[in-house]
Amino acid sequence: MSGSAAGLRRAGFTRRALLGVVGLVAGLDRAVAAATEPLRAVPTGRDRLWLVRPDGSEVLSRFRDADGYDRTQILLLSWFMRDIRDDDRAVWMEPRLFDLLAGVQASMSAVHGAALPLTVTSGYRTLGHNASLENAARTSMHLYGYAADVQMRGYPPRAVALAASFFSEGGIGLYDTFTHLDVWRRRTWIERPPLR
Structure with a gap:
């Protein structure tokens, strides 16, 4: 041996x-x-979203098809975007916001070579929650269900903002740890929202 x-x-x-x-x-x-x-098999496309929250909750949704928006899926996504800091209050989110988020997610996933979720740090905000935040705009688009603050693991906020610039007709705000995206009117800012 x-x-x-x-x-x-x-x-x-x-x-x-x-x-x-x-x-x-x-x-x-x-x-x-x-x-x-x-x-690895999570499909990405302009009609699908994979969203996660910092607490680990997540949603996969195909919110649009050839006939338009799927109201049940928009309701599901709207609930996911609820104000978790104020008694889980929710509103019907603007579906165009999901189009924007899906475009950002699909393009960044394509560059990355695999599907990546968007982390939602803030979706809808109640008036009380918004008022409690330092430097939050009094007329924030979060109040109306038109905005989301997002991150993509492994990518800086600048990369998310750049991807959004190809799809957005709305606002893009660049912060240290997240990117603000909304579907109101076109504008951009760094660190602090524009005065309204």
């Missing part, structure tokens, strides 16, 4: 145990692949 094989035997390893470990690793590899398959 060779010295290395004897060393394996002395350590309590046998060829059969080694084959078992290899089989286990191969099995784990398949299990990991199966567990992550839904993440």
